[in-house]
Amino acid sequence: MSALRGAGLCIALSIGCVGGAKSQATDLESQLAYQRGIEAVIWSMPAISIREFQEAAFKDYGITWNDVVLFSKPAIPKQELLTANNQVPYVLTMLNLRQGPVVVEIPPEGAKAQLFGSFVDNWQAPIVDVGPSGEDEGRGAKYLFLPPGYSEPIPDGYLPVRMEGYVVAGALRPVPANGGTAEEAHAYAQEMKVYSLADAPAPKPTRFVDGYAKPYHSLPAYDASWFHELAAMVNEEPVRERDKVMMGMLASIGIERGKPFKPDAKMQKALDAALVDARRIMQNYFETPNRALSPWWPGSQWGGPSLGTIRVANGFTFETDDALWIDARAGLFYWATFAPKKLGGGTFYLMDLRDSAGQLFDGQATYRLRVPAVVPAKDFWSAIVYDMDSKAFVCAGPCDTADNVVGLSSFDKPAMKQNSDGSVDLYFGPKAPPGFEKNWVPTAGRSFFLIFRLYGPEKALFDKSWKMPDVEKVP
Template identity: 40%
Template sequence: MKYKSISAALALQLALTALCDQSRAQESTPQELIERSIQRRAVEAVIWGIPAVNYERMLEAAIANGAKLNQVVYWSKPVNAANQTLTPNPDTIYLNPFYDTTDGPVVVEIPPADDDHVIVGSFDVAWQNALADVGPAGTDKGKGGKYLLTPPGYKEEVPEGYFVLPTETYRGFVILRSNFKSRSEADIKSAVEHGKRVKVYRLGGDPASTVFVDAYGKAFDATIPYDASFYELLDRFVQAEPWLTRDKAMIDSLKTIGIEKGKSFKPDAKTKAILADAAKEARQVIALKYETGFSPAFFEGTSWGVPVPPETRGGLGNMFSNPNEYGLDGRAVMYHMAYFSPKVFGGGQFYLINISDASNKALEGSKTYRLKVPAEAPVEQYWSVTAYDRETHALIRGVDRPSLASNDTAVQKNADGSTDVYFGPAAPAGKESNWVPTDPGRRFELLFRLYGPKKELFEQKWKLPGVEEVK
């Protein structure tokens, strides 16, 4: 009995020793720990930094087209697939002033709306949080006016007669849409002329000094690069903008991957490989949240959803003032597939996104689908529906008509006032005017826009049905 007890104790000791040896054998080396830390923090850096990189990509594209900060990039016609910003609206005239308050306040003048013209949009900081909305539902109530952007920490007295917008970043942009009454050449030209009444200049400067740079038909690629170059763009942003209190937890995380304010970002080959893998992983994480994030649906029984969760939606308009919420995951989802945020969601515009048909299957570019838009859509201005590449979230390349809108007089309506919109690689017979082409080799997604939404939309008195596959 005594020997059995000793043998059992010895066996236990040997087993514990073996486990310790195995544990020591599995312990990570210091280099392995460093590399795993870089990987983890690089994934989180993408999720946190997407709106910043999104902004840098747009600014980069503007500069590549000959524009400078405090100038206006505009499109002299509705955008086509040469514009690879994220989910742009091809049924309006875009004007995008990119402002820089580093050397002092900047003035942006908006002309008043009239019976034939209206400009709507939003002022955003470089993080793409909204400062104010423009137009009938915005700060100026459609009367136009002078907006004054002041830099972070600005304490000087400002003159009267301005809508003053203190910014938390030095740079940012204004998304402006000069809406046209129809797609006739005359109406589009008139919308462009009205848009070019916008002025951008430094406080005390000459409004006539405003520079407009036409980007229509030119390559304007602002899609997100999910590779090591993502971090180069993020570093550029960090060097240019002040740290915000809500983001200080990221300072050490970014140092881990080599991004530090005031220092050069020079990752070695090994680190670049880790960063590239991390960017790909982050993209997968965000895509998963995107694909599962439209529940509950805005219209019950359909796949139409609001592309931003409530906690993120509210924070974008109030600089995330709620101390108990930040909504970073939702923000990453939003800015991996779109750019800009309005001050008030549902004020001047409202967006619904759909990535699947009525059978909850992904929208395939090789198939044909129909969306029946009911009559009397609850909008003051117009509605539109646009097809985008599911992977890039930009306009589908190689198609000449990315959308259909209610301000297009060529669109056929049904006897009851509804409108059938078809999506597919070829137009159904006799439906060419109501057809939006797709790429048969790629999946697509739909964004339904309502400009000047009425209360009936939010009261669910009008309902957009699901997208039906046409067999």
Template identity: 35%
Template sequence: MTESTPATDDALAAAVAAVSTPSPVDTPLGRFELVDGVPTPESVERLYGSLDFLRGVEAFLSAMPGASLVAMRRGFRELGLLRSNQVGYTDPRADSGGIFLTPNTATTYGSLFVDLRETGPLVIEPPKNSLCVVDDFWFRYVADMGIAGPDRGEGGRYLFLPPGYDGEVPDGYFVYRTPTFTNWVVLRALGGVPAMKETRIYPLADAGDPPPTEFVNIAGTRVNTVHANDASFFDEVAEIVAEEPTSALDPERAGLLRAVGIVPGRPFVPSPELRATLDTAAKAGAAISRALVYSPRDPEARVAPGSSWLQAFLGGSYEFLADGASLLDARAQFHFFATVITPAMAHAQVGAGSAYAYTAHDAQGRILDGSRTYRLVLPPNPPAKNFWSVDLYDTQTRSLLQTDNPYPSLLSLSGAVATEEDGSTVLWFGPEPPAGRESNWVGTVPGRSWFPMLRLYGPLEPWFDRTWLPGDLELVED
């Protein structure tokens, strides 16, 4: 038998220490006691409570895309949009009436939810010269229609097939299979409301004599379409899990939901103790999401070193993937304050699509205050082939800032925004307009924070090579 030596004894001791858990264990979740590696009964109870909390936080961050669309559908149903051929649209354009995640005020939007379980294979004929997207109910990309789609803005017939469909597929359509029965359709017609009403939506079975598509103006309506930040968030997620095939969700996220009691085919009825834990988890998840949105730690989030302006879509992938890994923070950041998933947004091209930048802080890193006045300088020749805009949003709701002006924005298209002698544009934000600057001013709300989003429609090369950048917001001292 080989005798041990001090060296081998030390190595063994180090190995034992490496695989052992000391007692007590101090963590951000509290102190846990163990007896020679076995948790005490009191610690077991608190460890499982901590596990429920951690799984709840991760479930909030991971299932947010689905909850977002469940909440939006709920809002649409409250507006009476119940059928798959009812388009809610904004005439003349989106405004601050309701709670919608970061819409822009330059666009006539159309939007609806289609239920392929109800309709079977469904045909959509988008307007010509439009930008339209279909996302599944877990907020994943299905198709572009219009300019970014295979019809290239010339019009066409798109056929969407439900999960498991094995019937005949006729010719003459752009065909897409979707993993969920419910899908969200967003329509942006560059020709405004008349063009929007060219949209046609009908079951394939009715293609010979399509029923009329109904259009409902939802501009100015007071409705909430944003997911909850408390325990009811998990009720929203349970709704989608109950409706959609198990194959529609990846095993990892499905496992997280199962861990907190959301299981296909079973009612979601958590105990009062678990519901209280999930309520805390949702609030913590929302706080984490707000850090990811307003103060992201990814260095790629900033449009340029030293700038306070941030990018809305990190990683360049509409699937939030890089090197075979999911970009978890980027996905949560985007879905907490934005909607619409399409490759055209994730990877803008010179002269096409749109580019975005936003910030919740001024030049000194201070949170924007609706009681104060700020100045923003856009250097000469903003790199937008079509036009630029700046919209203001509420930091709590991530929706258009609600003021006396239903369009809290400035657009170069308007012709009213003045430029300086050197070609730059100075914009002002605050509760009252500076004298003589009314045309370049957007009002804010005392006592409420806010954030601006700069959009460049048809971004040009100076945006991509960062030779043109917006200035930081400068606080105007009283």
């Protein structure tokens, strides 16, 4: 029998027979739904995450479009946010451009406070940075967010921001400056204004709601709601050229523009399995060295965004001339939100998932980090523990009522026990080592990872003449 005739017989008798191999799938429809479901979850990771963030704000805080959530104090565990900071309060706002352009007024840099932050689209692609490190360079501006296809003349005095989608989210931080206080920064943040362009002649006062007062359940929900949220997003936002292939694939799992999403029991079972494994794939990407993160110093466990991520990030849009890099995009937005347009301006993140021996952190064990006496951060530094499962603050008890310490910073250093050379040992574990209660952050027995933030990062970090020691497991 010729090779060609043998190949034809293989196709005729057993689809999937390649070089003697046979298909393992017995239910091809379910197999296709499972595979397409995995791709849909990874593709939609940033969009569903920011959508959950927005919808939780509406539900938990009772806000609507153009309102502002202004935290009166830094977030604590009951505010369930992806890798939030615990040193500076947040300012959050959500815009919807379906009814026309929306204006966001950022005040000029104050004598005692500044606003730093970014606005992102419905895919979490950063659209514009604001404040001293943003487009206005601290001079303040009236940012005018324009809906897709907007062609009307732009009024004088505005900084136009053209959008490809209708939904915009903003996250900012009011930071004290020149000896200013947290109270002064909070008051300064209330100079921000949000209103529709149609109301510009006489805008209504912006509504501010305290985000610290209540629990905030903003984390992505890895359950059956994922695909329902995806179906809603597909019907509410314009389809971009880059996403047309995925739109065709989504039809095979019942998600199409203009049609209700009503999966039957068989489809739902396949999609449930797909969601579980998509999350496992993203977690593996997060944990595997040189995928999401790469060592900042050779041989170090401390890392920053991987070279592969930086190569394709393209301003954190992950869209280049020849590809949309959905794995790298999901690899970032699986654990983060609100990436800035410009990296490393006001804050730099060092991340650590492993101890000095290369083992993932175990929430039942105790670890020590020796922070050098001098850290290249002109403002301050902080070290925060995050739950490996949720990517939010570790909760000691139910998150809705938890108020445990989640991190330590250079502001806490005077109260800590210090070493003779000025360095300080931070401890992470289920119990505080005797005598080091002020140096300890609880892990509540949860697997965890660390982020060390440098506010106002200096040259020694970037030229790598300064190095952070690895975290050591305490015997």
